[in-house]
Amino acid sequence: MSMTHEVLNQVPPLVGHSTAQDPALLEGLRREGAAWAIDEVEDLGRLAATAQAQEWGRLAERHQPRLLTHDRYGHRIDEVEYVPAYHSLMETAVSHGLHAAPWADDRPGAHVARAAKFMVWSVDAGHGCPISMTYAVVPALRANPELSQQFEPLLTNREYDFGLRDPATKRGLIAGMSMTEKQGGSDVRANTTTATPTGDGTYALDGHKWFTSAPMSDMFLTLAQAPGGLSCFLVPRVLPGGSLNAMRLMRLKEKLGNHSNASAEIEYDQAIGWLVGEEGRGVRTIVEMVNMTRLDCVIGTSAGMRTALVQAAHHARHRSAFGKPLIDQPLMRNVLADLAIESEAATTAMLRLAGANDRAVQGDSQEAALRRIALAVTKYYVCKRGPSQAVEALECLGGNGYIEDSDLPRIYRELPLLSIWEGSGNVAALDALRALAKEPQTLDAYFAEVEQASGESRFDDALTRLKKELTSFDDLELRARRVAELMALVFQGSLLLRHAPAAVADAFCASRLARDWGGAFGTLPAGLDLAPIIDRALVEVP
Known part of the structure; x- marks a missing residue:
């Protein structure tokens, strides 16, 4: 067979490096008190960039979980394969x-x-969904010391110990959450699931839950209407x-993305x-x-943004058009730099919030208010x-990015979920207003944090605009998104001015703050x- 074409101008695979090759991430780790973990993070980052790990991710997303309601004999098993x-x-x-x-x-x-x-x-x-829920369940479970001590x-x-068995007999547990219902969504107080005391200290729950992610988890926090009102329960x-x-899996949702994670109606x-x-x-x-x-x-979004940026920068570095590499084309440089600024602002804010969370867990009330x-x-x-x-x-x-092999379509499908999960845009913005109204110390903590960057004219102007937005509570609910966005930008700007390279902070202030x-x-x-x-967006591939 004769050769009809030669493969030219294609980008080498993005493997063999480390996903921890991110200056903003490593600098933030040191700044927020976790320098001791850098070796662990870099080890995991090298594993994440292997061909094997990338293949795990591709296969898990491509071959979606399958619901098995009954075994071959007709017995109800409610399993997900x-x-x-x-x-x-x-x-x-789990092991990391x-x-x-x-x-x-x-x-x-x-x-x-x-x-x-x-x-x-x-x-x-x-798979990050059950990992995240297991992380989040622990502080809530501590409201019942006996259950917390046991589980x-x-x-x-x-240790990851998969399979439906008595939780007390397993080496490790995964937990989930089952909150929303079809008639309520984010309005969980509208839930109709009931919880009736049985007389032995437990409750019997009846109802239909609209979203239960990772239904093969070992236990779930769920909300139900008890005699005393809406209450929280641990359901194994x-x-x-x-x-x-008696937790029946009715169907698995067909979702835009997040395909490797089963989401069920139960x-x-x-x-x-x-x-609890x-x-x-x-x-x-x-x-x-x-x-x-x-x-x-926020962590997951920062990860997706960084991964997408690295993919784009890697492609532009190795792909040529009109006589020179894409990365040397002025307009492409503008795009890549803009993407890099957005990614670095997100990562820097995320790590500051992780630091606030760490200190809030240790009892720091100022950091808890900021968080x-x-x-x-x-x-x-x-x-x-x-x-x-x-x-x-x-x-x-270009067209290469629209092809599944690039992995960018998978990232694109995933990211809308993170804006919806735990409160879509309106819920998150209104929650910020709720904090301002009911917990005024949170605004004091916020200004104490951001005003550390005062003195830069564009930042100061944005801060003045924000304070003006907050002087009047007329139509504040109508302006909730506007206020939340400006607060987020001022928060990011303050952090970048204090901690990022001058070029990054300058570009952020010129574009996002000075508009x-x-x-x-x-x-x-x-x-x-x-x-x-742009240099901070590039990774070195062996």
């Missing part, structure tokens, strides 16, 4: 402590280290002694649950859990920016120093 690649991803994540391990680690910076690992292990977003050691253990998949709990039919916290205080009980999962939404308000506005804004970042990075590859910027990426004004910004 996953491909082996999914279990390899889970085993790696991406789940609840920080709750058993009293070193300062343990939660920051976990955030960095969660970010660099970005080969598949779907927390198994939730924090670094398998009861003590080994019999299946029905409780006298399912047994244990009360007090009756009638279910929402308050899960607030701390929501803080943790919202932080993971409360800055997390709400950052979750709103960063998770909104993620899909736009991904589609622009995809476009840098010399268009409606799409690649509209940075002339006169900025783009070279050092």
Whole structure:
């Protein structure tokens, strides 16, 4: 067979490096008290960039979980079947402590280290859902000391032990959440699932849950209406002694993305649950859990943005058009620098929030107040920016980016979920207003943080605009998104001015704060120093 063409001008595979080759990430680890974890993060980053790990992610996403309601004899089993690649991803994540391990680690910076690992292990977003929920369940479970004492050691253990068995007999546990219902969505107080005391200290739950992710988890936090009002319960998949709990998997959702993660509709039919916290205080009980999962939404978005940026920069470095590499074309440089600024701002804010979370867990009330308000506005804004970042990075590859083999379509499909999960845009923005109204100390903590960057004229002007927005509460709900966005930008700007290279901070202030910027990426004004910004987006591949 004769050779009809020669393959030219194609980009080499992006493998063999480390996903931890991210200056903003490593600098933030040191700044937020987790320098001791850098070797661990880099080791995991090298594993994430191997061909094997990338293949696990591809296979887990391509071959979606399958619901098995009955066995061959007709017995109800309510199981979900996953491909082996999914279990390899889970085993790696658990063994490296991406789940609840920080709750058993009293070193300062343990939660920051976990955030960095969660970010660099970005080969598949779907399995990150049960990992994130297991992390978030622990602080809520502590509202019932007896349950916490029994299960927390198994939730924090670094062994992945898959299968439906009595939780007390397993080496390690994975936890999930089952909150929303079809008639309520984010309005969980509208839930109709009931919880009836049985007389032996447990409750019998009846109702239909609309979204239950990772239904093969060992136990779930769920909300139900008890005699005393909406309450939080821990519902195991398998009861003590080994019999299946009456938690029926009705169907798996067909989703835009997040394909490796099964999301189910379930029905409780006298399912047994244990009360967590007090009756009638279910929402308050899960607030701390929501803080943790919202932080993971920011981490996951930052990871997706960074991965998309690195893919785009790698392509532009090795692909030529019109006589020179794409990365040397002025307009492509504008696009890449703009993407890099967005990514670095997200990563820097994420790590500051992870540091606040770490110190809040240790009892620092000032950091807890900052986390409360800055997390709400950052979750709103960063998770909104993620899909736009991904589609622009995809476009840098042209038609090659639209092809599944590039992996950018998978990133693009994943990122809208993180804006929806734990409160879509409106919910997150309104939650920020709720914090301002009910917890005024949060605004004091916010200004104490951001005003450390005062003195830069463009930043000061943005801060003045923000304070003007907050002087009047007229139509504040109508302006909630506007206020949340500006608060997030001021927060990011303050951090970059204090910690990022001058070129990055200057470009952020010129575009995002002084608003010399268009409606799409690649509209940075002339006169900025783009070279050092782009250099931070490049990784060295062997």
